[in-house]
Amino acid sequence: MINMLRGLLVVLCCVAGIAVAQEKNILITSGSNRAIPIAVVPFGWQGGTPLPEEIATIIGNDLRNSGLYEPLPAQNMIGRPSQAADVVYRDWQALGAQYVLVGNIAPAGGRLQVQFALLNVATQQQVTSGSVGGSPDQLRDMAHHISDQAFEKLTGIRGAFSTxxxxxxxxxxxxxxxxxxxxxxxxxxxxxxxxxxxxxxxxxxxxxxxxxxxxxxxxxxxxxxxxxxxxxxxxxxxxxxxxxxxxxxxxxxxxxxxxxxxxxxxxxxxxxxxxxxxxxxxxxxxxxxxxxxxxxxxxxxxxxxxxxxxxxxxxxxxxxxxxxxxxxxxxxxxxxxxxxxxxxxxxxxxxxxxxxxxxxxxxxxxxxxxxxxxxxxxxxxxxxxxxxxxxxxxxxxxxxxxxxxxxxxxxxxxxxxxxxxxxxxxxxxxxxx
Amino acid sequence: METLKFGKVALLALALAVAAGCSSKGGDASGEGATDGSNLGVDPNAGYGSGSGSGAGGSGGLDSSLGGEEAALRAITSFYFEYDSSDLKPEAMRALDVHARDLRANGARVVLEGHTDERGTREYNMALGERRAKAVQRYLVLQGVSPAQLELVSYGEERPAAFGNDEQAWAQNRRVELHK
Structure with a gap:
């Protein structure tokens, strides 16, 4: 009975067109309603010693965790723009990204000031932009804040990444x-x-x-x-x-x-x-x-x-x-x-x-x-x-x-x-x- | 926007529900049935009867043999249960008979600690552990022990006796411990 059920499940999965990819413990199943590709470009950093964490990775993981977006690997990116004006849409279109999120971090008197912009590749329009400031140990708070802003603008659903x-x-x-x-x-x-x-x-x-x-x-x-x-x-x-x-x-x-x-x-x-x-x-x-x-x-x-x-x-x-x-x-x-x-x-x-x-x-x-x-x-x-x-x-x-x-x-x-x-x-x- | 949440998998979900329905006809093949027999390997009475002084001879031999058995039963303070069950096993009752006699005689207070294996949810297991402790309490009270002598506490699955995620460990964890 169990085998029969498993067999049935396999058939059902095929019918539904679901492919399963195992990658570093992260299971991503993508079918016809696949996650939307988004490029979260590593943020520009105007300070000296490197920051302990890459803010773009935190944002990319947040969006991935929703099951609705698929961040593109940074090594595939052709350019690394840190502001909207520097984005060459053609490059991102070639990569298959539907959205690009860029940002820049500047030190400001012991604190950090982060600016970001979310862009729609097809329409070449800005979806949202903003800035957020905080102490260096609030880097994750700022990343989750940007994720929340982007997620809500994209889906109409309030982001829960600062929870x-x-x-x-x-x-x-x-x-x-x-x-x-x-x-x-x-x-x-x-x-x-x-x-x-x-x-x-x-x-x-x-x-x-x-x-x-x-x-x-x-x-x-x-x-x-x-x-x-x-x-x-x-x-x-x-x-x-x-x-x-x-x-x-x-x-x-x-x-x-x-x-x-x-x-x-x-x-x-x-x-x-x-x-x-x-x-x-x-x-x-x-x-x-x-x-x-x-x-x-x-x-x-x-x-x-x-x-x-x-x-x-x-x-x-x-x-x-x-x-x-x-x-x-x-x-x-x-x-x-x-x-x-x-x-x-x-x-x-x-x-x-x-x-x-x-x-x-x-x-x-x-x-x-x-x-x-x-x-x-x-x-x-x-x-x-x-x-x-x-x-x-x-x-x-x-x-x-x-x-x-x-x-x-x-x-x-x-x-x-x-x-x-x-x-x-x-x-x-x-x-x- | 709500449709983004749960909408598009509905077809698959429906299909899964149908598939789940199919399986119910087959009955509970590997669920609780998995418990029969195998867990009896953990025998809380393993030591009992050993060293009963049978070599003593004469009329005293019988007494010392019985005394040895009683001491062995008295040494049993963990009582084991089948999966999702709070029914006392016969071997547990034999040991509890000895404890009941002692408790009637000495009026002491004891704590009955109920435990479960790790399967299922923690708070449900908390309740199941208490149900087991109550089964032991009820048995002791029927043997004449005063309820005031018996305090109950359930630890659910929080305090396993054996660590491991297999039937052997689970069988040792489904228990009530009597603490003096």
Missing amino acids: KLLYVIAERLGGNNTRYTLQRSDYDGARSVTLLQSREPILSPSYAPDGRRIAYVSFEQKRPRIFIQHIDTGRREQVTNFEGLNGAPAWSPDGSRLAFVLSRDGNPEIYVMDLASKQIRRVTNSMSIDTEPFWGKDGQTIYFTSDRAGKPQIYKMNIGSGTAERVTFTGNYNANPKLSADEKTLVMIHRQEGYAVFRVAAQDLQRGNLRILSETSLDESPTVAPNGIMLIYATRQQGRGVLMLVSTNGRVRVPLPTVQGEIREPSWSPFPN
């Missing part, structure tokens, strides 16, 4: 001694900083909608307890201290309430806490496991995982009326629901009938069809970018826990930079304010 990521690293130091750290980095894994360190497990970190607070579960008291931490000040507050499970914190869209799981009434149920009054209210009522709440934008709907029908499946409920409705029907294991920003797509961990592997899948909530977004076998914790263009999940590669970024259209899949230890539990920040 952040939370994740947990578990580093085994030997025996039963493991160091857990909660990390915050750029969305692409660069510039990570430690927010919390513990010898006991840390899990389920999630960003508040304000981007300033986070919630997570920590076992530092030898029991799972939910904490809220302010990113800037490091100030933390313990919000639960109940017998049994205290887990899976999820922020309401306005940031005033936290949904989580408690088992104090005998089995895992979902509760909602009003953070100002600390009043809690139970919202599920079943004899089964109810966990992994995720809020809809209306602040009334909660998606969650439940095994009330035997195997874990995803349900949605109205917390006012308390009525729950099953959402997933394909596969015998669907868990950890996350919604895309437009609420049209449900992303989850999915196991197909007849398979032993767990993968990231996306279900179209209007049409009901499901597609598999990951190709590994022990995938966990999908988290969707606030613009819905990319998602990141945890998986295993060569026996290690790593994070994978995948474009929602499935065209690009790229591992985030590896660090010491097992990386897991990514949580994408909202848009920066």
